[in-house]
Amino acid sequence: MTIENRPAEYEFAGNLADMKVTGITSPVTFVLSADGVQIVEEVCYPDPAGIATIRMRDLLEIAVPCPAMTVGAQAVALYTWSITGEAAESGSFRCLKGGHLAGVDAATYLKTNFLTWQPQTRITLYHTPHWLRYVAIVPGCRFRVKGYFTDGTDATFDLSGELAVGTIHTVDATYGTIRGLFDRQITYYDIWIERNGEALTWVQRYVLADGVDGTPDHFVFENSLGGFDTVCFRGDRKDIAEPESLNAVFDDRTLEYDVDWQRSFQKNTGYFPDLNTRLWALDFFSSANRYHLADGVLHRIVVSDPKLEATEGELAGYEFTYAYAKQSRYLNLPRVPVPPALEIVDPAGELFFFRAEAEPIPAR
Known part of the structure; x- marks a missing residue:
């Protein structure tokens, strides 16, 4: 019995090749x-050629969990496998959510890349x-960060300690x-991974x-590499409320007993500035784990x-419709202190009231 396409030490679930057990005459x-x-x-x-095929991608592409959207370290999921039959074989590997078309093995890709396809600036x-x-x-x-100041100077700090091997590390x-790491205002900053003074990743x-400009909406989504990205779409947003009356006949009268409340938003992305940004935005539409940022809170959404x-x-530019995964017809409108009305008398002796949010209202 021979095993072909054994998983390497690190693998992306979406790039797993089929394992093949060759040279056998009975099931394994x-x-x-x-x-x-x-x-x-x-x-x-x-099969007739004595080959049993194990479709690893079919088994793991959906099953591998995406690490939570939290800052810190989380272990890469460890998988062990065994094949028994005419002989016995076993092994283990660490598997990550997602996949890529970079044409290199997972270890090479992971060493030199962050888990994102977002534009580098x-x-x-x-x-x-x-x-x-x-x-x-x-x-x-370790993570490193360099901040740049308006006077042309810069400063560099460690953004983390040494990263433990076999773990996924997320920084804010x-x-x-x-x-907050710098003693004065920075205009921009760079983040990269460094080892022994050498940069391992791109900046x-x-x-x-x-x-x-426009109508900015920020969305956070799980990308195709198992990371989380934030995208801002600046196009128009249209609010669509679709309440459906639920009614029944009571004593020969049709009465409403409830309302099925559905609210969605039709959103335009706005024009993309370049081809790479547009292609990266497609990652948002291929994700099944998406959020809308509103008032500092992430709300899970569904896209249609x-x-x-x-x-x-x-x-x-693209267009889509999104709705919150959890909806309610109940309201939570903000209430703020109302300033006192300012009384003004014009030269003709006419009394006016001024309010901060409205035009002057003549007294009656």
Whole structure:
């Protein structure tokens, strides 16, 4: 019995090749466990050529969990497998959510990349949340950050201690968080992974903006590498409320007994500034774990009716509809202190009241 396409030490679930058990004449039993808990046991039968195929991607592409959206370290899921039959074989590997088309093995990709496809330069507001996620597969690496000041100087700090091998590390890259590391205002900053004075990854840059045009909506989503990205769509937003009356006949009268409340938003992304940004936005639409940021709170959403059309060489924007996963017809409108009305008498002796939110109202 020979095993082909054994999983390497590190794998992406979406890039797993089919394991092949060759040179057998009778069925073999395949067992797969995650962190010591068995998740599948299957009898595999050989084809006429004496080959039994185990479709690893089908087993794990959906099953591998995405680490939580929390700052800190989390272990990469460890999977063990065994094959018994005419002989016995076993092994283990660490598997991550998602996959890529970079044309290199997972270990090579992980060593030199963050778990994101976002543009390397991001324009951000002070409190817009950002996270950077990295998998440590070699010892001695750490997050580094360099801030740049308006006078042309800069300062560099460690953003973490040494990262433990075999763990996924997430740092808070929000401007407001990074600003607290410096003794004065920074205009932009770079984050990268460094080991023994050598940069292992590309540099991720964040540039502070005074504001954004249009109707900005921030969305956070689980990307196709098992990280979390934040995207800002600045196009128009249309509020759509669709209450449905639920009624029944009581004593020959039709009465409403409830209302099925559905509220959604039709959103336009606005024009994308370049091709790479547009292609990265497709990661948002392929995600099944998406949130809308409203009043500093992340609300889980569902997306429907995406219109993802683009003509080569022309400015492009997408359109979609989203709704909160948890909805209610009950309201929570803000209430603020009302300032006293300001009385003004004009030269003709006419009395007027001024209110902060309205036009002058003549007294009656």
